[in-house]
Amino acid sequence: MSCSRMEKKILGYLDRRLKESERLEVEKHLAGCAACRLRVNGFRAVNGLLDELPTIEPSPAFDLRVHARVAAEPMKHSWRAWFPSPRVAIVAAALVVATVWVSTRPTNTQPQIAQDDIPVLENMDVLSNFDVLTELPPPAQVDDGGQQQN
Amino acid sequence: MLDVKAGDEQSFTLLLHRYRSPLVNFLYRMVRNREQAEDLAQEVFLRVYRAREDYVPSAKFTTWLFRIATNLALNSVRDTRYQRMEISLDAPVTVDAEEGEEKTLDIAEKHPNIEQHLVEETRKKMIRHAIEKLPEKQRAAVLLHKYQELDYGEIAKILQCSESALKSLLFRAYETLRVELAPLVAQHGKS
Numbered sequence: 203m204s205c206s207r208m209e210k211k212i213l214g215y216l217d218r219r220l221k222e223s224e225r226l227e228v229e230k231h232l233a234g235c236a237a238c239r240l241r242v243n244g245f246r247a248v249n250g251l252l253d254e255l256p257t258i259e260p261s262p263a264f265d266l267r268v269h270a271r272v273a274a275e276p277m278k279h280s281w282r283a284w285f286p287s288p289r290v291a292i293v294a295a296a297l298v299v300a301t302v303w304v305s306t307r308p309t310n311t312q313p314q315i316a317q318d319d320i321p322v323l324e325n326m327d328v329l330s331n332f333d334v335l336t337e338l339p340p341p342a343q344v345d346d347g348g349q350q351q352n
Numbered sequence: 353m354l355d356v357k358a359g360d361e362q363s364f365t366l367l368l369h370r371y372r373s374p375l376v377n378f379l380y381r382m383v384r385n386r387e388q389a390e391d392l393a394q395e396v397f398l399r400v401y402r403a404r405e406d407y408v409p410s411a412k413f414t415t416w417l418f419r420i421a422t423n424l425a426l427n428s429v430r431d432t433r434y435q436r437m438e439i440s441l442d443a444p445v446t447v448d449a450e451e452g453e454e455k456t457l458d459i460a461e462k463h464p465n466i467e468q469h470l471v472e473e474t475r476k477k478m479i480r481h482a483i484e485k486l487p488e489k490q491r492a493a494v495l496l497h498k499y500q501e502l503d504y505g506e507i508a509k510i511l512q513c514s515e516s517a518l519k520s521l522l523f524r525a526y527e528t529l530r531v532e533l534a535p536l537v538a539q540h541g542k543s
Contacts, residue, residue: 213522219504244530247540251479251533252498260376264390268368268397275402 203231208238375421381495382425396421419510422492429488482532490525
């Protein structure tokens with residue numbers, strides 16, 4: 203392995219992310235190359251030095267500030283908000299389909315004739331030409347004198 | 353995050369508790385100012401909250417989270433650099449005038465072994481300055497690699513580069529640190 207190829211493998215080697223064959227190849231190179239060995243040890247030392255930096259804790263008010271900023275966010279009205287939940291949508295769609303089906307299905311146009319109506323229908327001509335009698339004719343004069351004498 | 357997307361506010365609080373410390377530390381090491389780091393971390397959480405409905409778990413949540421944080425940090429560092437350049441024309445910033453850091457002498461006065469403490473503080477300051485001197489992208493790569501222990505693929509996604517470009521970036525960064533910290537590296541080697 204060349205030193206320039208070694209440059210691409212050095213971090214993987216230190217991070218232990220190389221395949222076994224690659225690791226053996228790197229170690230073989232390091233055994234015979236003082237410059238690369240120095241670099242690997244230097245990288246290892248830098249890694250250790252970076253561990254010396256202390257960590258900081260977020261201030262006690264950090265969470266409160268985040269929650270306050272989240273609470274101040276305007277309500278998001280996305281196009282999805284206009285759509286109901288899937289369950290409601292299914293029920294609503296079913297209702298629409300049922301309404302359409304009921305309103306468009308063919309209905310029985312033959313009127314149902316009750317048995318009692320048949321005599322009326324038979325005399326329909328008479329009934330339709332029937333005039334209300336507004337003036338009654340005078341009663342017929344009956345000669346009943348002889349009968350009284352008897 | 354999927355629970356947050358479903359509207360579970362408790363899950364957002366859990367996310368906040370789990371990631372606030374790594375985020376604040378990453379941002380602090382990027383921008384070198386505690387107050388600014390906390391502001392940026394709050395902004396990260398706010399953006400996560402805003403994007404919750406559109407969140408698609410195509411990558412790991414940490415990758416997405418640190419991608420937001422890195423972009424904010426890089427923008428902030430660039431903005432601050434221009435501000436500092438403007439300020440330096442009138443009043444040069446001294447090395448010890450770092451914001452957000454406790455004054456060394458205040459602690460040293462309370463410390464039983466002042467000399468030892470000062471040596472440690474000097475070491476830390478050297479390390480901090482070596483990191484700070486790295487170009488922003490290299491700095492972000494080192495911080496994500498060293499402190500977040502993310503794998504190369506994740507860091508490459510965060511920095512929006514190929515995995516081989518990232519390895520090259522990391523190699524150059526560690527090589528610069530090795531040279532910058534040579535006196536400490538030599539001490540480390542002996543110990």
